[in-house]
Amino acid sequence: MAAAPSDQVTACVLLIGDEILSGRTKDANLSYIARHLGEIGVQVREARVIPDVEEVxxxxxxxxxxxxxxxxxxxxxxxxxxxITADCVAKAFGVEIGYHPEAMEILTAHYKETGNEFTEARKRMARIPEGASLIPNPVSKAxxxxxxxxxxxxxxPMIMQVMMDGLAGRLKGGRKMLARTVSCEMGEGQLAEGLRALQDAHPAVSIGSYPFFFExxxxTxxxxxxxxxxxxxxxxxxxxxxxxxLGAAPVEGEVRGGPSAKEGAQAGAS
Structure with missing residues (x-):
């Protein structure tokens, strides 16, 4: 496991699925995961969307x-x-994959209770890499x-969220990332030079500029x-x-309706 600098704990999120890349499915998981982790002091440093391709x-x-x-x-x-995610994880770790006894027990009981057949296809959801521990799924049981x-x-999303909520005891966080927002009715182009100087002077603080356009x-x-x-x-x-x-009145927090996409603001803001 990678070592985090000082007392910071870092994470990466991988969103796996051709349906996301094709635009058929809109991701709703990343923001939930990032917010959830941020609350316990785990900083999401990277997120990727990758296809259902084994080698990738x-x-x-x-x-x-x-x-x-x-x-x-x-x-x-x-x-x-x-x-194919489970098979890919097994391959990445160099271990075998097979039917996990506890997962099989959970799913057998679930399909017996619901009156549905526990088909070979459904049994695929009980295939777990050797040495892995289960993450409970109170919603659909798999x-x-x-x-x-x-x-x-x-x-x-609904299932991912209950799984994520169930990980509290397994995750060790570091120092929480704190955030403050100050807004003003001035284009970011006018603030850019001063912000660059502030960022250079304070590398321990991430400074982001986000234009808004509202009524x-x-x-910014x-x-x-x-x-x-x-x-x-x-x-x-x-x-x-x-x-x-620069002649602008700073306001703590965001202006209602913003910040929005840059293209909405740059028409008159920059």
Missing amino acids: IVATLNEVRAKYDYVFTTGGIGPTHDD PGFQMGNVFVMAGI KRYG SIVMRSVEEEELALVVEEVRALMLG
Whole structure:
């Protein structure tokens, strides 16, 4: 498992599925995972959408599990032929895969209770890499699993969320990322030079500029993020001073309706 710098804990999210890349399915998982992890002090540093292609999944898993403390995957653990995530995880870790006794027991009881046939296709959902531990699924019962620092979850948002919620005892967080936002009715182009200087002077604080356009009002929200509370507070005051010095009135937080997509604001803001 990769070592996080100082006391920061990092993560990568892999969204697996051709349906996301084709546009057929709109991802609703990344934001939930990132928010959930942020609350416990795990910082999502990277997210990728990758296809249902074995060599891509295996290579990506091996790359990111060595780079980050945790890896979370969604998708590809259902009963159909293109659900290959479990097999790919087994291959990435160099272990065998087979029917997990507890998973088989859970699914056997579930299909008996529902009166549905426990078909060979459905049994695929009980195939778990050797050495992995199960992630409970109170919704549809088919479990996810943890292999090392990799957590494999369903792609269906409702199911992914209950799986994610059930991981609280397994995840160790670091220092929480703090965030502050200051907005003003001024184009980001006017703030850009001053913001660059502030970013160079305060590398421990991430400074992001996000234009908004709302009810014929345009402006910029500056979002500052850091694990260093005192440094963050200092940058907030310096951003406020920058806005005031340029003739804009700083407002704590975001303007209602913003920030929005850059193209909506750049028509008149930059």
